[in-house]
Amino acid sequence: MAMNAETARTFYKTHVGPQEVGKVYRSGYWGELYTVLAIHYGDDEAAKAIGWRSWWAITVVGNDERVRMHCTAWDPDRDAAHPEICPCLHPRADHTADSRGHDDCPHCRCPRLDID
Numbered sequence: 001m002a003m004n005a006e007t008a009r010t011f012y013k014t015h016v017g018p019q020e021v022g023k024v025y026r027s028g029y030w031g032e033l034y035t036v037l038a039i040h041y042g043d044d045e046a047a048k049a050i051g052w053r054s055w056w057a058i059t060v061v062g063n064d065e066r067v068r069m070h071c072t073a074w075d076p077d078r079d080a081a082h083p084e085i086c087p088c089l090h091p092r093a094d095h096t097a098d099s100r101g102h103d104d105c106p107h108c109r110c111p112r113l114d115i116d
């Protein structure tokens, strides 16, 4: 059965869990933080992203700056949201207090962050 983006978005909501583009989560499986770069729904979008047929897929980047694409479902027992971490994967608290913008991260220049 082919699934268009709209149907897949609804159908795979539990697979994607609370994940949103530009936010940070910890994978229980990898044991590391990552930033969500994109979520792809439906046969066409997912195939474009990961190179094979899947009804949904997600693109993330971790601390090693490697961009990964996968279609592993969110696991509420092991995976967790980390809103206190900036998408650059450094603590928001370390960023300059008045703006909290990525450019003010003392650890990096956040080159990957043109997502929000």
Ligand SMILES: [Zn+2]
Residues within 6 Å of the ligand: 086, 087, 088, 089, 090, 095, 101, 102, 103, 105, 110
């Ligand atoms: Zn940052």
Ligand SMILES: [Zn+2]
Residues within 6 Å of the ligand: 086, 088, 089, 090, 105, 106, 107, 108, 109, 110
């Ligand atoms: Zn940073």
